[in-house]
Amino acid sequence: xxxxxxxxxxxxxxxxxxxxxxxxxxxxxxxxxxxxxxxxxxxxxxxxxxxxxxxxxxxxxxxxxxxxxxxxxxxxxxxxxxxxxxxxxxxxxxxxxxxxxxxxxxxxxxxxxxxxxxxxxxxxxxxxxxxxxxxxxxxxxxxxxxxxxxxxxxxxxxxxxxxxxxxxxxxxxxxxxxxxxxxxxxxxxxxxxxxxxxxxxxxxxxxxxxxxxxxxxxxxxxxxxxxxxxxxxxxxxxx
Amino acid sequence: xxxxxxxxxxxxxxxxxxxxxxxxxxxxxxxxxxxxxxxxxxxxxxxxxxxxxxxxxxxxxxxxxxxxxxxxxxxxxxxxxxxxxxxxxxxxxxxxxxxxxxxxxxxxxxxxxxxxxxxxxxxxxxxxxxxxxxxxxxxxxxxxxxxxxxxxxxxxxxxxxxxxxxxxxxxxxxxxxxxxxxxxxxxxxxxxxxxxx
Numbered sequence: 001x002x003x004x005x006x007x008x009x010x011x012x013x014x015x016x017x018x019x020x021x022x023x024x025x026x027x028x029x030x031x032x033x034x035x036x037x038x039x040x041x042x043x044x045x046x047x048x049x050x051x052x053x054x055x056x057x058x059x060x061x062x063x064x065x066x067x068x069x070x071x072x073x074x075x076x077x078x079x080x081x082x083x084x085x086x087x088x089x090x091x092x093x094x095x096x097x098x099x100x101x102x103x104x105x106x107x108x109x110x111x112x113x114x115x116x117x118x119x120x121x122x123x124x125x126x127x128x129x130x131x132x133x134x135x136x137x138x139x140x141x142x143x144x145x146x147x148x149x150x151x152x153x154x155x156x157x158x159x160x161x162x163x164x165x166x167x168x169x170x171x172x173x174x175x176x177x178x179x180x181x182x183x184x185x186x187x188x189x190x191x192x193x194x195x196x197x198x199x200x201x202x203x204x205x206x207x208x209x210x211x212x213x214x215x216x217x218x219x220x221x222x223x224x225x226x227x228x229x230x231x232x233x234x235x236x237x238x239x
Numbered sequence: 240x241x242x243x244x245x246x247x248x249x250x251x252x253x254x255x256x257x258x259x260x261x262x263x264x265x266x267x268x269x270x271x272x273x274x275x276x277x278x279x280x281x282x283x284x285x286x287x288x289x290x291x292x293x294x295x296x297x298x299x300x301x302x303x304x305x306x307x308x309x310x311x312x313x314x315x316x317x318x319x320x321x322x323x324x325x326x327x328x329x330x331x332x333x334x335x336x337x338x339x340x341x342x343x344x345x346x347x348x349x350x351x352x353x354x355x356x357x358x359x360x361x362x363x364x365x366x367x368x369x370x371x372x373x374x375x376x377x378x379x380x381x382x383x384x385x386x387x388x389x390x391x392x393x394x395x396x397x398x399x400x401x402x403x404x405x406x407x408x409x410x411x412x413x414x415x416x417x418x419x420x421x422x423x424x425x426x427x428x429x430x431x432x433x434x435x436x
Contacts, residue, residue, distance in 0.1 A: 012416030013409065018387035018394055047419045049310070051388050052276045052317045053362075053369040060274040060288050068266055068295050072259060075296065169309045170318035172301075188301070219294070219319045221301015227326045 006030070006037050015044035021139065028165065135213065135234035141165060144195065146215065146232045154208035157201040159215070164195040164231060167217065173231065174222045175199060178212040188222035210236050247312035248305075255302035266295050269313060272362075273320045280324035280389050290327060294320050313362070325391035372422040380415035383408055 007030045013019050014027045031037045135146035143163045150157030159175055167173070167190065175186035191197040201207060212235055217228035242250065242264040253261035273294050278287035297319055305315055373381060386392045386400065394412070398405040 009409075009413060012413045013387070013394060015416065016384070016387040016412065018392065018397070018412065020393050020395055043420055043424060044416055047416055047423055048388060049314045049317070050365070050369045050423055051373070051384070051419075052272070052279075052321070053366045054373040055275045055279050057271045057366075058275045058278045058287075060270060060284075060291055064270060064274075064288055064291060065263065065266060068292055069259065069263065071292060071296055072262065072299055075299070168318065169304070169306055170315060171322055172304065188304075219297045219301070219323050220304040221297050223297070227323065229326075229329070 006034060008037065008040060011037065011041045012044050015041060015048040021142075025143075025165075133213075133234050133236065135215070135232040137232055138230050140217070140229040141231035144231055146234070148201070148207075148213055148234060148236070150201070150207050154206035157207050159199045159201055159213070160197075161191065161199075161215065161232065162194070162196045164191045164197070164215075166191055166193065166195065170220055171217055171228070172220050172222065173197075173215050174218040174226075175201070176214040176216065176226055177201075177207070177210040177236075178214055179210045183214075183226060184210070185222060188218060188220070207236060212236060248307040251298070251302050251305045251307075251312055254298060255305075262295065262299055265298065265312070265316075269316050270295075272313060273316055276317055276320045276389075277324045280321065281327060286327065287324075290320065290324050293323055297323070321389070328391065369423065372419055375422070376415050376418060380411045380418075383411045384415045387412055 007014075007027045010019060010023060010027050014024060017024075019027060027037075031041055130149065130151055132147050132149045135148065137144045137146075141164055144161065144165075145163060146159065146161040148157055148159050161173070164173060172188040172190050174188045177184040177186060186201065187199055189197055189199050212233065214226065214230055215232035216226045216230050218226070219228075242253075242261060245253070245261075245264070247265070247268070250261045250265050254265065270291060274287055274291045277290040277294070278284065281287045281290060294316065298316070305312070310318065373384075376384070382401070383397055386397045387394075392400065394405060394408050397403075398408045401408070
């Protein structure tokens with residue numbers, strides 16, 4: 001019987017996001033390899049997408065538009081398109097670019113060499129004082145794993161994640177540097193089919209000056225502060 | 240620049256290129272839709288207004304992430320709103336207004352928000368279709384649908400809230416979605432001018 005082999009009965013609830021985590025993961029794994037169920041899910045998803053149109057329309061305050069524009073202007077003043085804080089550097093000097101490239105190669109090689117050895121260690125010291133820190137997953141992404149690999153002085157680092165569930169178009173993962181005085185927002189990113197992604201970390205101060213690194217689920221484009229579920233967490237304290 | 244006749248996807252593209260007038264136009268077209276979703280989930284007008292602002296700020300910052308082949312602009316906006324509002328609820332660890340969700344008021348219709356008359360008419364028609372389809376569902380199915388979709392509750396949580404067997408909740412959700420699918424997708428228009436696709 002088709003329903004025994006597939007997950008057709010669970011698809012309406014999956015489209016609504018109302019399955020428990022275990023059930024949702026099981027459906028997710030099934031549809032990844034099942035064309036029929038993917039097609040069925042797409043139909044239910046189209047239904048779910050239309051549900052908000054059934055709501056009676058409400059009218060927000062008339063000052064909302066000017067408030068939005070004021071907020072955008074404030075963002076533009078405080079956070080120009082390429083802020084110095086925590087963005088991928090788009091333009092590098094030749095020396096900086098070469099150093100960055102070398103670092104990335106070193107980090108990638110280290111990543112490959114250290115990956116398997118890290119499974120039981122929270123922090124591992126590598127050549128030239130480099131460190132790799134294993135992140136803990138949460139119930140929101142129990143299969144996920146992640147590492148922060150950083151240079152000795154903490155000026156550069158890479159976040160590597162694996163087995164994070166792919167998100168829909170409206171959401172992305174976002175990385176955060178955390179310390180007592182608050183959060184520093186990092187890049188928003190998506191993952192590939194296997195849940196893998198590498199993200200370069202740069203910060204206004206040494207990464208060593210932060211106490212933790214978080215990865216959360218945020219609306220596409222990222223948030224100014226964490227609002228969504230946390231999927232990875234790790235301590236950056238020097239052990 | 241007159242943006243009244245520019246389609247939604249193009250407006251998002253212009254927004255990604257930092258055209259504030261394009262963002263303003265998107266806001267004019269969809270602020271009521273976004274606000275309505277936020278209000279239905281959050282149940283508080285001022286919090287819903289803040290959430291609406293957050294959504295359009297996200298659009299400003301994340302317009303480049305929009306993929307027209309994956310979703311219509313209004314679908315994208317609603318999805319951002321829904322996730323953000325549910326996250327706010329979870330962040331606050333409270334979900335007020337469990338019974339007050341407004342899918343039960345679906346026959347009430349006060350028109351569309353869009354400036355472009357053609358797009359406004361299309362959105363209005365789309366809303367009327369969905370409202371009619373939802374209104375045809377039995378009240379108990381509308382209720383579980385609301386709790387699942389607009390409050391982010393799981394089957395199990397809904398079962399506990401309503402004190403109904405888990406199997407009953409699952410069945411109601413499944414039947415409601417199957418009925419809506421039958422009604423809405425059979426009538427689904429084949430093109431969407433407002434998306435310019």
